[in-house]
Amino acid sequence: MKVRVKSFAILRQFLPRETEVEIRDGSSVRDLLDLLVKQAPPLANELLNEKGELKDFVNILRNGRNIHFISGLDTPLSEGDLVALFPPAGGG
């Protein structure tokens, strides 16, 4: 299946603004991140902590809904889903 991925801020240095990713049916957000990190290894520093877990402040929206409020990294993906990745800004 194909999903669309949008990236913002620092992640934009390693990913296109919007890209279509071919991924096997039944994949989760975790599978998608694994695939993205394989394609662009420096992404790991931005997305994952030392234990390889997602940095919790990186917002991941599936079709506009934060995966924190769905099933986290286990959130399932379907054909045509739009996944947006953005680390929020904090300064003022």
Add this chain to the structure above:
Amino acid sequence: MTMLSLVERERYLRQIPLLGETGQERLRDAAVLVAGAGGLGSVCAQMCACAGFGKIRIVDNDVVERHNLNRQVLYAARDHGLFKVDVAARRLRENNPWLSVEPVRETITRESIGGLVCGIDVIIDGMDNYDARYILDDAAFGEDLPFIHGAVNGFYGQVSSIIPGETPCLHCIVPHPPPPGDVPILGVTVGTIGSIQVAEAIKLVTGLGKPMAGRMLLWDGLMGEAEVIPVARDPSCTRCNGRGVAP
């Protein structure tokens, strides 16, 4: 609501065609809380003063330091060591003699927030940390006040208008804040984001346009890209639960 004077009409000559005299009067009758007098706070307060908001309460407990001057446009080199809100009040009054400025040398805490939002119509986020932003967000929902969130990091920035009863709260939009600490910031980024925040405040007070409600602007000055993404409520959120937009 009293009419604008002749001198006020002259001052706002170039924007009354946009806002109407009624819109301009609404701004004059509105009080904003500018929470923070740093990078975003400087720009927001300045833009509010220029636009003709009647009252600005500006809150910050810091003094001006040399490394503020790359982005905190209200301050000059000679202001080193002075309280930011005192300098800010002087500069804002110089810009707009009709403005009532209330400088408050305080830190935003759960204890101080009640007094800070008293009599306020719009809260503008000029904070540099999420602990304080969440306090403002809670006060906005408690007092039913719009809260215009803005944050920056380097060339990047974000803005969203949080409106109790209509939109998700900040806890829903940013459930896990980035790690605390100083981030690199450019004056141009706070100029961009702060200006957009005040545009939101002007729209909310005058009723013009469509606020960035339930949406967040993500600005990337490095790539020259802007995107507006939808933001949705956590169905289990107890702050905006039942008052936020339907998921």
